[in-house]
Amino acid sequence: MKSLFLKIVLIFAVLGSLGANKSDNNTFVATKEWQEIKEGQKIPPGLHVRINLTTLKKEAKLLENNDSEESNKSENHALSALPEEAISTSSPSDAKSPTKSKTKHLLSDALKRAPRDALAVEHSPQAFQKIKKDYKMIKETYDEMRKHFKTDAEIITKIVQNVVNVTTQDSYVMEPEHKIKWKMDALNNLYHMVDQIDNGVLFVQIGGLEKVLLPIIVNETDTTLRVQALRVLGTLTQNNPKTKIAAFENNVGEHLSRILMTSNDADELSAGVFAFGTFIRRFPIAQERILSTSGSQALIDVLKKECELKIKAKVVTIISDLVVERRLLTELSTENYTESKLFGWLSANSFCETIETLIPSNILELLEQSDIMEDFVEVMENTYTLCNPQWPRNSRLFHTLTTLYTSYLRTQDEHKLEISERLKSLIPKVFDNGIMRDEL
Structure with a gap:
C-alpha cells in the first residue's frame, strides 16, 4: 500500500511538472544531486523526479546507471520519495520495530499534509450525505419489494384456493368469458411450476389434482381449458413417482382413456396422448390396470382416427417404450409384468392390422x-x-x-x-x- 501511494504521488508530480507555466523560459539544470524544481521551470526529459514528503517540494536529478533497470524502478521511486530516516532494512514481518513504527508515522503525517486535490479523493460532507440518502432509498425500495415476493409453494397454494373458491362459492360472480380467461391464467401458471418434483408433490398434497385439474378435464365444456388442464397433468406426472401414484388413485388412467377414445379434436388428442404417456411410463401397476382394460384400445383407436400423423407417431412411441420396459422387466424375472402380457393386449385390439394399414x-x-x-x-x-x-x-x-x-x-x-x-x-x-x- 505504501509503495502504491508513492507511485500515485509520483504520477501526479510528473503530470504537474508537465503542466507548468509554459510562458517561463527557465529550464531546470539537473545534476547528480537532488535539487528543488522552482515554480515555472521546465524539466528536461530523462530525469529522476520525486516529491520530497518532508518538504512537499518537487525535486529532480540525473538518472544513474542502476536506475535504468526495469525491475528496480518501483523500489527506487518509493525509497527516493522517503526521508533517509524512513528507509529501513529490517524484515517486513518485524511490525514492532522502531524503524517501521517511525516510517508509518512519517507516511501518516505526509498523507495529512498532502493536497486533497492531488490525491483525487472527495471528502465533501455533502457527497457522503448523498451516498447515505441513495443507500437508504435503495434499501427501502428493496424492503418494499420483498413484501410482494412469493415462493412457489405460496403461489401454488393461492392458485388452488382461488380456483376452489371461484368454482364452489356463489359469491364469486363472473361472466363466462372472464371465468374461462381466469382459469386459463391459473392453468398457465401451474404448467410452468408443477414440473418441479417438490412443486408437483405440494400441488397434489393440497388437493390440486382432484379440486382443480380433474373437474376441468372431466366436466369442463370449454375445449381450450380441457387441453391446458391435460398439459398440466402431463407435466405433473412426468418423472414424478409420487404424483403418478396420486393420479392412479384418482382414476386418471380411465379418464384419459375415455378422452382418447371419444375426442376428435386434434389439440385435445395431442394433449391427451402426452398426459397418458407421461402417466403410464415406468409405472407397471398402472399399466396392468389400464392397458388390460380400456388403455390399449384407447391407444389403437387414436391410430385409426382421422388426425395428424404426428399424433399417431406419439402413440406408437408410447407403445414402443412400453414394450422395451416390459422386456427389461421380463429379464429381471418379474413374472407379473411380462412382455407377453402387453403383446396379448395389443393383439386383442388389432395392433398389427392397424400398423400394416397405417404405414x-x-x-x-x-x-x-x-x-x-x-x-x-x-x-x-x-x-x-x-x-x-x-x-x-x-x-x-x-x-x-x-x-x-x-x-x-x-x-x-x-x-x-x-x-x-x-x-x-x-x-x-x-x-x-x-x-x-x-x-x-
Whole structure:
C-alpha cells in the first residue's frame, strides 16, 4: 500500500511538472544531486523526479546507471520519495520495530499534509450525505419489494384456493368469458411450476389434482381449458413417482382413456396422448390396470382416427417404450409384468392390422417426414415378433417399406440415410419368411 501511494504521488508530480507555466523560459539544470524544481521551470526529459514528503517540494536529478533497470524502478521511486530516516532494512514481518513504527508515522503525517486535490479523493460532507440518502432509498425500495415476493409453494397454494373458491362459492360472480380467461391464467401458471418434483408433490398434497385439474378435464365444456388442464397433468406426472401414484388413485388412467377414445379434436388428442404417456411410463401397476382394460384400445383407436400423423407417431412411441420396459422387466424375472402380457393386449385390439394399414396409407407424408417414419420403424423393430403371422405376407407393406428405403438412400439428408440403414436391417427380419422370399 505504501509503495502504491508513492507511485500515485509520483504520477501526479510528473503530470504537474508537465503542466507548468509554459510562458517561463527557465529550464531546470539537473545534476547528480537532488535539487528543488522552482515554480515555472521546465524539466528536461530523462530525469529522476520525486516529491520530497518532508518538504512537499518537487525535486529532480540525473538518472544513474542502476536506475535504468526495469525491475528496480518501483523500489527506487518509493525509497527516493522517503526521508533517509524512513528507509529501513529490517524484515517486513518485524511490525514492532522502531524503524517501521517511525516510517508509518512519517507516511501518516505526509498523507495529512498532502493536497486533497492531488490525491483525487472527495471528502465533501455533502457527497457522503448523498451516498447515505441513495443507500437508504435503495434499501427501502428493496424492503418494499420483498413484501410482494412469493415462493412457489405460496403461489401454488393461492392458485388452488382461488380456483376452489371461484368454482364452489356463489359469491364469486363472473361472466363466462372472464371465468374461462381466469382459469386459463391459473392453468398457465401451474404448467410452468408443477414440473418441479417438490412443486408437483405440494400441488397434489393440497388437493390440486382432484379440486382443480380433474373437474376441468372431466366436466369442463370449454375445449381450450380441457387441453391446458391435460398439459398440466402431463407435466405433473412426468418423472414424478409420487404424483403418478396420486393420479392412479384418482382414476386418471380411465379418464384419459375415455378422452382418447371419444375426442376428435386434434389439440385435445395431442394433449391427451402426452398426459397418458407421461402417466403410464415406468409405472407397471398402472399399466396392468389400464392397458388390460380400456388403455390399449384407447391407444389403437387414436391410430385409426382421422388426425395428424404426428399424433399417431406419439402413440406408437408410447407403445414402443412400453414394450422395451416390459422386456427389461421380463429379464429381471418379474413374472407379473411380462412382455407377453402387453403383446396379448395389443393383439386383442388389432395392433398389427392397424400398423400394416397405417404405414402404406401415409407413404407420401412419410417420404417427407423421416422423423415420424423413425417412430414407426422403432415400433416395428420392437413388435415384429408379435405381428409375424400377418406382416410377412403383406405385399403392400413390403413395397411401402422398400420404397421408403430406396427413396431415403438416394438423398443427401443424414437422418434419412440413417433411417434407410435401419430399414435395410428391418425388412429382412419382417419379411424373410413371407412375401420377400416369394418375390425372390
